[in-house]
Every structure is written in structure tokens, then in C-alpha cells.
Amino acid sequence: MTIRIRTALLGAALAGTAATSAVAEEWRLNNFLPETRPETAQIEQFAEDVNAALADKDFKLTVYSGGSLGLKNTDLLRVLPRGAVEMSLMWSNYLGRDAPALSSVFVQGAISTVDELKAVLPVAQEIYEEEYTDWGVTTVGFVAIPTLSVSVFCRDEPIHTLEDLKGVKLRVWAREQVETFTKLGVAAQIIPQEETYVALKTGVVDCALYPALYASTISLQEVTKYASFLYPMASAPYTLGVATDKWESTDPEIRTAITTAADALWERTNQYDKDAEAEMAAREKLGEMGVTWGEDFPEADRAQFMEAVSETWQMLAEEAGGNAMDYRARVLEALGR
Structure with missing residues (x-):
């Protein structure tokens, strides 16, 4: 082997060692x-x-x-x-799906x-x-x-009662929401947030459940014209x-x-003192981008929704078995219920 080849090989080896140590x-x-x-x-x-x-x-x-x-x-x-x-x-x-007992800890809407x-x-x-x-x-x-205000964003017409919601296809993000809305006679289906924009644009769903605080992060203002507040949610x-x-x-x-x-x-x-202010600012921003903010769902409708949430929580815990009932009991004890 010539000196030139040996030198080249040695140089390559040293370069490789240096690259490895730098990673x-x-x-x-x-x-x-x-x-x-x-x-x-x-x-x-x-x-x-x-x-x-x-x-x-x-x-x-x-x-x-x-x-x-x-x-x-x-x-x-x-x-x-x-x-x-x-x-x-x-x-x-x-x-x-894999750990059903986890759904018995926080059910959407149960803690507000x-x-x-x-x-x-x-x-x-x-x-x-x-x-x-x-x-x-x-x-x-x-x-x-953050504590959130969950609203119903709709593509074609304003919806701000549970009765009107029964006539549309609603996007939700968790099974407990499907179960809760099913109890209320509303057709709800889970659609991941990254697919929600297309689902609304193509008519797979007519409306989407979503917090106003995050709506612009997936450009809901481009595919919906109306929104109304339904319920508060701590997550x-x-x-x-x-x-x-x-x-x-x-x-x-x-x-x-x-x-x-x-x-x-x-x-x-873990700070919540500015959540209400952030919600109002988000609504104002959405309004500037073309979303018309309608009337809130009536108190009676929200009370009916919360009752359905409570029933769903109990049902999911019983269905999950294992530690689920214990988890729910521990949360209820912390809530003083």
C-alpha cells in the first residue's frame, strides 16, 4: 500500500471518528x-x-x-x-381504546x-x-x-339550541362526547383535529365542537361562518x-x-387567571376573520347537556371495569360530590 493511500485511509478514519463524536x-x-x-x-x-x-x-x-x-x-x-x-x-x-379506565378520570364537561x-x-x-x-x-x-369554552362552529347556518343541533352532523374529538350527544339525539362522530378542516369543507360534517381559543390554529374561520358557546370545560x-x-x-x-x-x-x-380574557380575545379575532358569534346555548340546554355528561361518566366507568370505578370515585371525592 502506498504512503498516499495509507494517508488517505487514515484521514478518512479520523474524519469518521470526529463525525461520530460530534453527533x-x-x-x-x-x-x-x-x-x-x-x-x-x-x-x-x-x-x-x-x-x-x-x-x-x-x-x-x-x-x-x-x-x-x-x-x-x-x-x-x-x-x-x-x-x-x-x-x-x-x-x-x-x-x-387501550386503557379504557383512563376515560373515567376526566370526562369532557364534567369539571367546569x-x-x-x-x-x-x-x-x-x-x-x-x-x-x-x-x-x-x-x-x-x-x-x-387552559380552562376552555367549547363552542359549536357551523358551516352553513347558526346553531344555538340542542333541538337545532339534532338536525346536523357534528364533529367531536372523544368517545365520551359521542356518547353524551347520542343521549341527546345528536349525530356526533370523532374526527381528529388535523382532519376537521377538510371534513367541514367537504361536508362530511356540518358543524364542529371546538374551543374558540384554538379555532384559528386549524383555520376553522375559513370553513365555518357561525359559532355559539355551549359549555365550559376544564381538561x-x-x-x-x-x-x-x-x-x-x-x-x-x-x-x-x-x-x-x-x-x-x-x-x-398551570395558570388560569387570564383564561376568560383569552377567550373573549379569541372570539373577537374570529369575528374579524368572518365568524359570526351567535347566541349562547340556553341555560336549560346546558343543564341538559351536563346531565347527559354525568350519565356518560357513570356508564364509561362501569363499562371499563378494572380500576375505572376507583378512579371515578377518587375524582368525585376530590370534587366533594
Whole structure:
């Protein structure tokens, strides 16, 4: 072998070694929320905090938003423990197929005030940690969701009574909503948020249940003309999960950086004093973009809706079996009901 060839090979080997050592261990954080959602900005800040704390480590946490990794929300309890992604945002209401007991913790519409939410959150977080542990997922943090005002957005005509709602096809996002509206005689179907725009535009549904606060993030103002408030909703927090075997084998310094940043994330998001102001601002913005805000659904209709929600909660807990009734009882106790 000539000196020139040996030198070239040695140079290539050294370059390869340098490239390998320069590549950080990357953790991907699957965030199913759109990039435009305010929670996404908070999650990105979380990743920045982790990376800043580990600047001298061979580690990087990268956020992939809007379903860009191709992971279905409903599959996360199956794929996360198997290493499909290192970390993922998870929401209990999307996981009822595999873990039906989770649907007995927070049922859409059952908890409607900030005081109720604050009373329930510690219990709910404890339950989620227990349930996810059984699936081989370690909870490393939570992301709070603002208290929301859920409205009915319609394409062709204003709808602001349950009676009128019976004559249209309604988009919802969770099974408990399907069950609740079915009790009220309304045809509801689950359509993922990323498919809602097209479903409205093509007439698959006539109206969509959606919070005004987030409506513009999926451009609902482009495919609906009318909206009316139906009910207030406090939501279960999102969970940040990591496969337990992955978490336990991770460098303690990395684990500490992640949990410290997660504590700060929770502190930033677990604030609700400006939610009502944000709701009104969102409605005004939607109005400027062409959505006509109609009358609220009558109090009698909202009372009827809440009664149906309560029945659905009981039904889902009984149907799920296992820990479901215990979860529901713990939440009801926290609520003082």
C-alpha cells in the first residue's frame, strides 16, 4: 500500500471518528399538537431548558410537532414502550381504546370551574402516573391546559339550541362526547383535529365542537361562518412520558435536567387567571376573520347537556371495569360530590 493511500485511509478514519463524536444523543419529543398552539411554544421552551442545562453533555432534545413523526395518538401506549420515540406528549382522552379506565378520570364537561380543576388535578396526576406505569411508561412531567369554552362552529347556518343541533352532523374529538350527544339525539362522530378542516369543507360534517381559543390554529374561520358557546370545560393535563426501561437506563444528570425543566413547564402552564380574557380575545379575532358569534346555548340546554355528561361518566366507568370505578370515585371525592 502506498504512503498516499495509507494517508488517505487514515484521514478518512479520523474524519469518521470526529463525525461520530460530534453527533449528540438525540431524544425526539413527539408533540401531536400543531405548531401554532400555545402549548407547543411551552413545550419548545421545555426542550430549550433541557438542552441549556445539558450544554456540556452529548445530548439534545428535539420537538417534533403536529404529528410529523407519523405516530397516532391512539397508539402511544403501544409504541412508546417499544422505543418508537424517546419521549411523547400524551392525553388520556385519546388512549381509551387501550386503557379504557383512563376515560373515567376526566370526562369532557364534567369539571367546569377553575376551583374544581385545582381540587382534582393532584388526584388526576397521581392516577395517570399509576396507569402509565402499568403500561411501561414513566411520567416525567405534565402540561396544563387552559380552562376552555367549547363552542359549536357551523358551516352553513347558526346553531344555538340542542333541538337545532339534532338536525346536523357534528364533529367531536372523544368517545365520551359521542356518547353524551347520542343521549341527546345528536349525530356526533370523532374526527381528529388535523382532519376537521377538510371534513367541514367537504361536508362530511356540518358543524364542529371546538374551543374558540384554538379555532384559528386549524383555520376553522375559513370553513365555518357561525359559532355559539355551549359549555365550559376544564381538561385533563397532558403528560410527558418516556418508556420506563429507557428512563431507568438514562444518565441521572439527564433525568434531573428533564424533570427540572418539566417542573418549570408545569409552573408556567398551570395558570388560569387570564383564561376568560383569552377567550373573549379569541372570539373577537374570529369575528374579524368572518365568524359570526351567535347566541349562547340556553341555560336549560346546558343543564341538559351536563346531565347527559354525568350519565356518560357513570356508564364509561362501569363499562371499563378494572380500576375505572376507583378512579371515578377518587375524582368525585376530590370534587366533594
